[in-house]
Amino acid sequence: MPKRRYLAFVSDAAQTCGVEEFARQAALRLDGRATRHVLDGDIGRLKSALDDADAAILNFPVVAWKKKLAEPVVAALVSRLQRKQLVVVLHEWDALDWKRRLVLVPVVMLATRILFSAPEVAAEFAKSPLSSLSTSRRAVIPIPPNLALPTTLHDGPIARRLDAQRKARRLILGQFGSIYPKKQSTAVLEIAARLVALGHDVGVVFAGSFIRGTDNVEQEFYALADKLGISDRVVVTGYVADAEELFGIFRHVDVFCYLFAEGLTARRASVLAASFSGKPVVVNAPRQLDALAHHGLFRKLIEGGAIRMVDTQADINAMADAVLEASQSHLASIDAKAEVDALWGAVIDAVEGGKTTHC
Helix, strand or coil, X not given: CCCCCEEEXXXXXXXXXXXXXXXXXXXXXXXXXXXXXXXXXXXXXXXXXXXXXXXXXXXXXXXXXXXXXXXXXXXXXXXXXXXXXXEEEECCCCCCCHHHHHHHHHHHHHCCEEEECCHHHHHHHHHCHHHHHCCCCEXXXXXXXXXCCCCCCCCCHHHHHHHHHHXXXXXXXXXXXXXXXXXXXXXXXXXXXXXHHCCCCEEEEEECCECCCCCCHHHHHHHHHHXXXXXXXXXXXXXXXXXXXXXXXXXXXXXXXXXXXCCCXXXXXXXXXXXXXXXXXXEECCCCCCCCCCCHHHHHHHHCCCEEXXXXXXXXXXXXXXXXXXXXXXXXXXXXXXXXXXXXXXXXXXXXXXXXXXX
């Protein structure tokens, strides 16, 4: 039997979010059986593209679709009218603004298969009234790192700046990924300030950009850095498209640090990407004991000490202590490429319908 052909819907964003990166990489991993299609409101072009596909794939929430959610809804409807299968990947649910969830109702009801980025997201969806009106063909997938691993590294201006700081014996804290309130990125500023207060020379680099929205994310971020007296110790790179340059920055970080409101979840692909730097990642533990049970790579990184978990409700003092301890640690090495390939194999198997769970 010939393998199914897919149309993977993506945006035209130059600066991609983690969900967008997942969508694009999933298309590549389908081994020539997926065509990427940019949603641009052209229904004729959409219908033509669907002619050569057996199924369509939609991922949510893609940041670039925030102001034009009608287009994915139309894409889902056209796909089903043309009798195509529709795979919907939900990376978040309760965390979405209720208005965005409302717009997603028709998409989810049209789906012939729903995949979730983590058990928590599956549980949130199962509790919603929409669950009983949607397909029972569902599964939880292990989200891989949201960028491709480079074979070489490149030291750009920021990497050279960090290198100079480390040679002056400054401890560099890092965080990778978009900066937005629900990620609690500003907690890293507080951790750095605590360490400075204890007499340590600390710098912070955020390898990512601010997510634009109605909140004054960037202004509030820098206002807090000023208030804490560490604004001259903080570097925000902005979006870095080149993996060689990004990992060039990573190698000058001593410890990566995350303090999530909900604790670590399997959908935090940025944590995985940071762990591949070969530097320790300190993060607060999941709320649920089985949150990472389906994700072999997360479990392996935790067992090998690459990811070091503190209590879910850890405060700034506990995080600061954990950062200092991690900075003196030695990590077990892993075959990153093989591990990422295995994760993508599980994802593609789920997309193809290899495993269904009742969520």
